Amino acid sequence: MNHLDPVVEALALTKRYKDHTALNDVSLSVAPGTVLGLLGRNGAGKSTLMECLLGLRSADNGQARLFGKPALQINDHDKAALGYVPQQTDSLLWMKVGDALTFFASLYPTWDSHLADSLLQRWNLDSKRLIQDLSPGQRQQVAIIRALAPRPRLLVLDEPAAALDPLVRREVLREIVELAAEHGSTVVFSTHILSDLERIASHVALMHEGRLRLYGELDQLKDELRRVRWPQHSTLPALPLPGEVARRPLAEGGWSLVLNLAQAEASTLPGQASTHSLSLEDLFVELAA
Amino acid sequence: MTLHIEPSAPDPIYRQIVGQITRLISAGTCPPGTRLPSVREVAAAHAINPMTVSKAYALLEAQGLLERQRGKGMQVADNHQAVTPAQIRLQTLQPALEQLARQARQLDLSLEQLIEALAPLMNDVEPHEGTQ
Numbered sequence: 436m437n438h439l440d441p442v443v444e445a446l447a448l449t450k451r452y453k454d455h456t457a458l459n460d461v462s463l464s465v466a467p468g469t470v471l472g473l474l475g476r477n478g479a480g481k482s483t484l485m486e487c488l489l490g491l492r493s494a495d496n497g498q499a500r501l502f503g504k505p506a507l508q509i510n511d512h513d514k515a516a517l518g519y520v521p522q523q524t525d526s527l528l529w530m531k532v533g534d535a536l537t538f539f540a541s542l543y544p545t546w547d548s549h550l551a552d553s554l555l556q557r558w559n560l561d562s563k564r565l566i567q568d569l570s571p572g573q574r575q576q577v578a579i580i581r582a583l584a585p586r587p588r589l590l591v592l593d594e595p596a597a598a599l600d601p602l603v604r605r606e607v608l609r610e611i612v613e614l615a616a617e618h619g620s621t622v623v624f625s626t627h628i629l630s631d632l633e634r635i636a637s638h639v640a641l642m643h644e645g646r647l648r649l650y651g652e653l654d655q656l657k658d659e660l661r662r663v664r665w666p667q668h669s670t671l672p673a674l675p676l677p678g679e680v681a682r683r684p685l686a687e688g689g690w691s692l693v694l695n696l697a698q699a700e701a702s703t704l705p706g707q708a709s710t711h712s713l714s715l716e717d718l719f720v721e722l723a724a
Numbered sequence: 725m726t727l728h729i730e731p732s733a734p735d736p737i738y739r740q741i742v743g744q745i746t747r748l749i750s751a752g753t754c755p756p757g758t759r760l761p762s763v764r765e766v767a768a769a770h771a772i773n774p775m776t777v778s779k780a781y782a783l784l785e786a787q788g789l790l791e792r793q794r795g796k797g798m799q800v801a802d803n804h805q806a807v808t809p810a811q812i813r814l815q816t817l818q819p820a821l822e823q824l825a826r827q828a829r830q831l832d833l834s835l836e837q838l839i840e841a842l843a844p845l846m847n848d849v850e851p852h853e854g855t856q
Contacts, residue, residue, distance in 0.1 A: 608771040616774040633731035654736040712734035
């Protein structure tokens with residue numbers, strides 16, 4: 436496998452649960468070293484996408500590829516290079532924190548025990564306590580240590596920050612980017628905390644109702660996407676404008692558009708249209724409202 | 725050197741860093757030879773991606789504002805005045821200009837009225853460059 440080949444890929448993934456379409460023709464390709472932040476409202480398909488990418492769930496159509504092969508067919512060697520922190524973890528509740536980590540260390544040839552010990556200490560986790568006696572946030576921290584310590588080639592985290600206090604959250608963010616920057620690992624994480632994503636993500640993917648609505652480099656999206664207020668008295672073409680990403684009618688009349696300036700043509704905009712830069716939160720509202 | 729990073733601002737973080745360092749240098753707060761914190765230090769202090777900091781430093785280097793010292797990281801370049809074109813200095817004002825334009829539109833002021841109000845301000849001699 437070439438060092439520039441995508442680490443993980445979705446090829447036209449579709450997944451249905453009874454009458455609900457969780458993933459609708461989702462394609463994306465994640466290059467090595469990428470830190471991808473997944474955004475979307477609850478039920479947008481983020482967790483299903485991550486599970487399909489990891490080969491934990493089969494898709495109805497399309498294919499997920501991991502380390503260059505079908506995600507459903509990866510071997511034990513590939514699995515040892517994966518780190519995954521699901522939204523909730525309730526494994527090994529009856530074990531002590533330290534014993535659980537020793538057990539995991541035996542499963543991973545690349546386990547960094549120095550890192551595991553230093554994180555335990557910095558996060559004030561008592562290795563002698565039973566996992567079932569920990570708070571949900573502390574259990575999450577143990578799961579994160581478990582995922583980080585093997586220095587995985589691909590780290591996937593489903594809302595890692597949800598149960599964490601702000602200080603630990605910051606520490607977790609630091610460790611995640613360090614893994615990517617120092618070890619060239621690839622990271623995919625979902626979050627509702629936009630400022631976390633904006634701190635560490637190199638790329639952002641926005642899911643809405645099972646579809647991938649936006650995918651790109653975060654800096655580039657912020658540089659190139661603009662909100663355009665289209666005045667009420669001027670007719671908006673029914674077909675999308677060049678570079679159009681989204682449109683919605685405004686309560687007070689007129690339209691709000693999101694355009695990619697790199698592809699937009701100034702001549703297609705009416706004179707009174709005004710352009711505004713967008714924060715990621717603004718973008719989220721325009722695309723997922 | 726203390727950088728102020730707002731992850732949620734519309735301005736990407738690398739631009740925020742470029743803008744702040746450019747202003748610190750042009751205001752004389754960071755004279756030539758000033759050592760910059762390493763990419764790792766900035767990234768760790770703000771819990772941001774080191775690639776973002778590298779990108780900002782590389783841009784500043786390309787603009788001639790910073791120079792790479794072998795084995796010592798980045799420092800403020802000696803000859804930055806001569807090599808900083810007006811176009812790039814103007815770019816650092818872009819966020820402020822966008823905000824001004826937005827507020828002016830909300831107040832229904834014309835470009836002519838704005839220029840009229842701005843012109844005398846440009847001729848004022850200010851003792852300090854305003855920083856946020």
